[in-house]
Amino acid sequence: MKRLFGSAAVLVLTAFGLTAALGYFCRQSTPVIAPSSVSPVRPLILDAGHGGEDGGAVSPSGTVESQINLAVVLKLDDVLGLYGAPHTLLRGEDVSLHDPEANTLREKKVSDLKNRVTAITATEGGTLLSIHQNSYPDSRYHGTQVFYAPTEGSQDLARHIQAAIRAALQPENSRECKQIPDTVYLMNHIDCPAVLVECGFLTNPEEEAMLCEESYQKKLAAVLAAAWLTAPETGEDVFQGTAVP
Numbered sequence: 001m002k003r004l005f006g007s008a009a010v011l012v013l014t015a016f017g018l019t020a021a022l023g024y025f026c027r028q029s030t031p032v033i034a035p036s037s038v039s040p041v042r043p044l045i046l047d048a049g050h051g052g053e054d055g056g057a058v059s060p061s062g063t064v065e066s067q068i069n070l071a072v073v074l075k076l077d078d079v080l081g082l083y084g085a086p087h088t089l090l091r092g093e094d095v096s097l098h099d100p101e102a103n104t105l106r107e108k109k110v111s112d113l114k115n116r117v118t119a120i121t122a123t124e125g126g127t128l129l130s131i132h133q134n135s136y137p138d139s140r141y142h143g144t145q146v147f148y149a150p151t152e153g154s155q156d157l158a159r160h161i162q163a164a165i166r167a168a169l170q171p172e173n174s175r176e177c178k179q180i181p182d183t184v185y186l187m188n189h190i191d192c193p194a195v196l197v198e199c200g201f202l203t204n205p206e207e208e209a210m211l212c213e214e215s216y217q218k219k220l221a222a223v224l225a226a227a228w229l230t231a232p233e234t235g236e237d238v239f240q241g242t243a244v245p
């Protein structure tokens with residue numbers, strides 16, 4: 001219990017530190033924190049879900065999922081960069097990653113997903129963090145939900161991220177992480193550890209408003225980065241200066 005509290009405290013402090021660093025960094029032209037020795041070695045692949053013509057979910061007021069996904073991923077890019085944590089972005093702008101031969105929207109979506117799988121598979125030792133936003137007909141539902149791929153290491157990472165969200169951002173969120181449904185193509189066609197984070201519900205007006213705020217996007221990015229930097233798979237003891245086995 002004490003150890004659990006200790007881990008949660010480290011995570012919350014890390015998340016707040018990263019939030020502050022990210023806020024400061026975004027107002028500066030040069031990095032203010034040197035690359036740190038606490039960074040995990042394995043690259044994190046950041047996937048901003050959807051993009052281009054495929055906007056993903058759209059809220060009743062017109063908020064488009066793909067743009068929130070991209071905003072969170074770009075902030076994750078900043079904060080992971082501050083810490084010298086290796087990472088790549090599948091997309092860094094509002095585009096679909098389809099082949100030029102794809103014509104219809106369906107062809108573009110299929111091609112886009114296949115190209116994402118190819119890029120993920122080509123990243124040696126990578127771990128996928130896919131960012132999405134949820135929607136549901138009933139507007140009551142809110143809160144982050146983390147899903148994991150049926151690959152080794154994914155469930156542990158998802159559990160860690162779900163706990164990090166609860167500890168640092170949403171204390172009332174009692175959701176447990178879940179395995180991704182087998183209908184989600186990307187998460188079921190890769191071999192590496194992979195988690196998909198539904199950051200919140202665009203169909204809940206209060207949560208939608210928060211998801212559109214830059215300050216909340218920064219907090220989300222900071223908590224996700226803190227969770228990655230403290231994840232057991234990437235060296236739980238790095239903050240105590242212990243070598244990763």
Ligand SMILES: [Zn+2]
Nearest residue numbers: 049056132133
């Ligand atoms: Zn989505």
